[in-house]
Amino acid sequence: MERIDANLYLNLIRGGAAALAAHRQAVNDLNVFPIPDGDTGDNMYMTIQAGCGAEGSTLPEMAKSVSAGMLMGARGNSGVILSRIFAGIAKGLEGVKEADVNAFSQAMLAGVEESYHAVSEPVEGTILTVFREGAQAAAESKNLKEYFDHLVSAMNLSLQHTPELLDVLKKAGVVDSGGAGLLYIAEGVRDAMNGKVPVADSDSITTIPAAKQVDLNAFTEDSVLEFGYCTEFLLRLQRSKVDLDTFDEKVLSEWLAQNGESLVFFRDGSIIKVHVHTRTPGEILNHCQQYGEFLTIKVENMTLQHHENHMDERFKRGRKAFGVVSVASGAGLVDTFKELGADVVIEGGQTMNPPVERFIQAFDEVNADTVFVFPNNSNILLTARQAAQLYDKADIRVIPCKTLGEGYYALANLDTEAGDADALEAALAEAAGEVVTGLVSRAIRDSGDVKEGDFIGISGKDILASGGTPESATLALADTLGAGSKDVILVFAGADAVDATKLQADLEAKFPRAEVILQSGGQPVYEYILVLF
């Protein structure tokens, strides 16, 4: 009888990842709002992909390694839940050398239990339900092949049923996106179990690597150039400069060896690749340019790199009592949060959910005893909480801000001298509750009364207004959200907004008591973000 060992387990995961990769956009499009901000497919794919590099010689080791990768790579709510499902499965496989259908089924049920713990208030009609009903229905299977067949068909049935459980899905005429993503994964796993080789992910999307952190202050006005420059380039030999047939690269490599250190030299046809350490990169480059032209050049001050490698030692110094990590997308919004005092602004938002790992990196960067985190999106909140759970070098307090407006207003009210961490956290959460946020975007399909091409105003889970232009939709949305009785109407104009100044004037005329402030947010997808307080 067939059993699952370490290698097969990893193959199954990879099969699931490949199947999801092929349907990622289909999952993205299962958006309850008819606007292009769905990203569940991307999030789940990046999450499972983070588990595909796992290593382990035994099944428990492999399952644990897959789970660890996914926990760190988790993005978005569905991604976080997915990572917890596999964390549960790994727990269930502890001590199991090779899993038969019973052992695997038990592990899957452990995954169900763990996944329900991932969220404070589990909602039925979501990925949770689809996984639970699938795992429960398949539990009676006689062998692994039958198990995965049952799993897929039961999950499919459960997925079709999700609109009956969740009104918001029914209204939008879609099934749950997280559940759909999980179904694609299950199908890929089943196919891998049946011996189908997963197709490599040909999709060009790459995860966004966090910007390399170089501490520029490590090299000051008084620093001494200890290590020189790490200089790397690709040089294309030019016919106009050398005879390609008779050119002897040894002459060049010997010159480089005499004029630099740690030389790595390599010729491939007319391309020469050089890596060399030197105090005078200009001389090296000028010399080499005699023979050709550069395709790429990278020159880095190694004193900075050196300090970078010693970041941990420097860690203790300059540690603050309180720090702030916030999430925002759009140049204007990122700047706004920085000006408000955020130490690190993680780029992200509805269409780009940062992974757990990025939060952990941000916590390191902040270097504070207590870090307040402003996720500013309901689909990032869970990721931030997971990161907080995994992090033990500081006291992380995630403020449950579900919108940019909530985060903005809460952060604006942060007064670190007003009390201890508990008091501040309570005050921030309270402030977040005092603000209303609205979003305006263009509908990309018909939905209810909304026609494709209309602009719709959203707040929370509801479409509250619509209009033929983003400005008219914003005005109507402001009215519905009670702008007339507010003190401040803050408008973040998106990257695509054109008539923002007129909108400001119209808002001022319509709501004379409120102060209307127009800011360039530069955010994608949403023409306008309204923040009322």
Add this chain to the structure above:
Amino acid sequence: MLRLFTDTDTDITPAVAAEYGYRLISMPYSVDAKTVYPYVDFDEFESRKFYDLLRSGVLPTTSAISKERYIEYFEPEFAAGNDILYVHFSRAMTATFNAMDEAVAELKAKYPGRNFYEIDTKGITTISYTIVREVGDLLKAGKSLEEVLEWAKTEVDKFAMYFFADDLKFFRRSGRVSGLAATMGTLIGIRPIIYMSQEGKMVSCGKEKGRVKAMEHLVQQVADLGEDFKSHRFVIGHTDAPELAEEVGKMIRERFGDDFPIEYVVANPTAGSHAGPNGVGVCFHAKHR
């Protein structure tokens, strides 16, 4: 005879100074490494132009004047046998008065018998403007120097000033307001209310959402703290926000009637460099600051 001095940080213009015979000490600011002395390097303060520069993102700096410069101002008076009364902006806000103390000590040694008197308005811009004028008014009305110095001992603390600004980055940079939370940055839409303390410093005392609430806060301070303010000068100062200032004036009128004059003054560029544009404040006679 007694010669009166004040400085440009008190918002006094040459025209107003001339009414009382004040000589003006020019307090400089720098933009793009170019130092400007108000009413020395220009005759009229083009406030819109200056504050528009700040709106465009320019952050001017201010600097203390030197001992030599004080000597240039004061020595001719001592040499001519005159005494000096200098009604100046807050000592607690600047290091410039150390240079002045040195200058005065040197001049007194050189001209024994000459006297130097000072009144610290314990404020800057509007509140100093108000006190400089009231001092001038008293002297004009025939009060003696001794009477005026005695008056100042209690009355300087009875002029209150409450104000708010649009953008905290100017205050943050200068570090001249205490009580602003360390992380407070550009609080778009949320305005700390700042007052001039009895120590002559700017202190934050709360914050309001939106302009209307912030303006209402100022009016409420007049209601809570105001004392006999109708028989004193009532001044609304602003950093190039005339509409906002008039709006506050209208609210003051609605609340307290129109049986007293309200004067509107634009904050001088040196003080304005620390406050930023679009700020407004009220100065009134009060129970205390």
